[in-house]
Amino acid sequence: MSTSLTTPEQDPDLNAPLGGVSLTAGQLPRGAAPATLVAAGLAGLLLWLLADWAIVPCALLAAAAYVVIVYTWSRAVEGPRKATDRFVTAAVSGAFLLALLPLVSVIVTVVSRGVVRFDAEFFSYSMVGVSGEGGGIYHAMMGTLIITGLAALISVPIGMLTAIYLVEYGRGKLAKAITFFVDVMTGIPSIVAGLFAYALFVMIFGPGVRMGFAGAVALSVLMIPTVVRSTEEMLKLVPNELREASYALAVPKWRTIVKVVLPTALAGIATGVTLAIARVIGETAPLLVTAGLTDGDNFDPFEGRMTTLSVFSYYEYQSPGLFAEAAYDRAWGAALVLMIIVMVLNLVARAISKLFAPKTR
């Protein structure tokens, strides 16, 4: 424009930093917030120790004091936006700690009570002929591994093929119906899955049947929807461009799925499957009705009762007998072993996803 050389009429607001336009703003002194937190914590501690209050109200009071002080202080010095930021930060961190509390408490309790029975006998003996102290969970550990392994063997192929159908082939009503029923299956209470498997095996073998395989069937009813869902999500993440690149190289669809889509999604699928296993390995209710309880070793899933860790733990607590302390110790020990197995599975899942993830260098 021709007028650009002359000074245009200027907006007075832009000329001078009148109130509030300045780039600097008030700030709390460094370390003010942590110091307040420490002070609030100390005050709570004093209340607990000296005034003899209960610990929970003390903690809550300290947290509330911190939030109030920091918010009002910050609002006075830094303005409302920073004050809100500090308030929300405190609220989010508080919620996180609250959520962490039960987890930590469970871990501490299970470890401290379970570690009592971590001796060689516990891992190498079954419960045959044990009525007092001693005894072991060898039979339950093997039962857990066999039943969960069988459940994975049933659910992984079915779940993965379903997911492949839904993502790569499924169109129209059938696919919609399958998606719907998978969603419904996700919500089945585990005891219903157990009763279903029991009823199924009663129809074949007659009433009163108990076997490990029936437990595996019950668990796979719970596991299949999880496997379908996680696999589906992972397959959807595979960019369509890779499929097109493969088609453009004259690769048929099924080979594209087997050799391009599945390897690309493998890390995620493997993680999903491992987490699905971790999810069902601690099931108790369906195994109570299908696999039952036995004191001795039974490693044949198609014949007779089979104990798993969770069922064992339940019965030791439910009917401890005369030597209750020993039974309780066994129950906690079994719970700890189960927790360790789940943790190992989670670590395995992480290792797998690292191992299979597409590399960039």
Add this chain to the structure above:
Amino acid sequence: MAKRIEVKDLDIYYDKFLAVQGVSMTIQPRSVTALIGPSGCGKSTFLRTLNRMHELVPNARVEGSVVMDDDDLYGPNVDPVNVRRQIGMVFQRANPFPTMSIYDNVAAGLKLNNKRLKKSDMDGLVERSLKSANLWEEVKDRLHKPGSGLSGGQQQRLCIARAIAVQPEVLLMDEPCSALDPISTQAIEDLMLELKENYTIVIVTHNMQQAARVSDTTGFFNLQGVGKPGELVEIDETTKIFSTPSQKATEDYISGRFG
């Protein structure tokens, strides 16, 4: 190698929506044919009908005929997989297989189809393909590193190497340089000029200078208005299209007076 493609009265549909109408053109062998036109006029859609990638979209279909030498690509009993064996494609965004090494990406056309070659033959094929894609010198020491570790321009050339490793008759390129810097673009344009000695090349591009630089024939696509089907306005020798086009719309578009 290199075949002629004859397109006659091609209508392209997405379900009931007519996307491109009444395209007739002859694509000459051993030459570069460029397709230009505004966004959404159906250039890419048309390109994808040439190797039957269009029908991968649910309910997409075409009417009319596409004949390569003497074979009708849309005839009964034609297997799209066999069509794609002869007509390769390079996409807008480089899409090397992330699970495969550079070597395996180039060999993918054969390996994915379980064609076994002797190791030495395969090595030779990979080297030849990478050399014709002007990538060999840059990657020869890291052939077994993942393809996704390359730069964008290198990845695109890797995709070209992958497409020509299966020795197609025709190579379709859907805006192959739109995500690349000028240097990589130049490398790929040089490559096209080399490749047209042996292949029939069809390229969709938004860059008119590019069309003028590399193509022998240029087709201009346009659409009458929103919701109307795209159509081929005219196709002629590139020099003629860019100097004395016969249609007003073409002149407006190439001189930037469009719309």
